[in-house]
Amino acid sequence: MRLRNISGSREIIAASEYVIHEPELKKGTIKKLFGNNNPLYIEIGMGKGKFIMESAKLHPDINYIGIEKYSSVLLRAIQKMEERELPNVKFIRMDAEDITEIFEDGEVDKIYLNFSDPWPKDRHAKRRLPSREFLKRYDRILNKEGKLEFKTDNRELFDFALEELEPAGWEAETVTFDLHHDPTLMEGNIMTEYEEKFSAKGNPICKYIINRQ
Ligand code: SAM
Helix, strand or coil: CHHHHCCCHHHHHHHCCCECCCCCCCCCCCHHHHCCCCCEEEEECCCCCHHHHHHHHHCCCCEEEEEECCHHHHHHHHHHHHHCCCCCEEEEECCHHHHHHCCCCCCEEEEEEECCCCCCCHHHHHHCCCCHHHHHHHHHHEEEEEEEEEEECCHHHHHHHHHHHHHHCEEEEEEECCHHHCHHHHCCCCCCHHHHHHHHCCCCCEEEEEEEC
């Protein structure tokens, strides 16, 4: 949590060309910023951006947006982009709760949630990024054929996420409780920072791919 208080991170973010700022940060403008019609994939809660930047390097024909709530964490992603600029990646500093205010309905082609914060207390369930409240928001911004992919080593959060699907009108296309021992699903798997950390400790990684019913 120390990282959240780096002084000057807000100023650095405000001046960064890699970050989408006001007045562009509104419906109807974001996709145009890439200057092409390529599909748009977003990661919500991207942390320091390892996953999204490696994905973007491998898939230059896809546009990526990484969304992160905390300036001090986003700052790390900006620093990485300075080392290896990628034209198909942009960042947004925001709370994902407001996501329907900046993306148009159906504008996004894929959503990634990686190692989302578990919010273990029941009263905080609505804050969990795979909760039904968030699934409703994703339902609006994701195009009808779009998919959402979620990875975590937190079995309780994963079980919760699976239970949220039906009430929210989603269904699982793929589910694994041990991604790293599934050769088919591991094809093209890009490790996130947390995935590296927790799989090194021997934790199995759960993953689902979901779509609308
Ligand atoms: N996705 C990265 C990974 O797998 O290595 C980072 C995982 S980290 C545990 C979760 C990240 O999600 C944190 O950086 C946190 O600040 C961010 N986050 C949590 N809730 C968020 C929200 N409501 N909106 C945007 N970012 C959020």
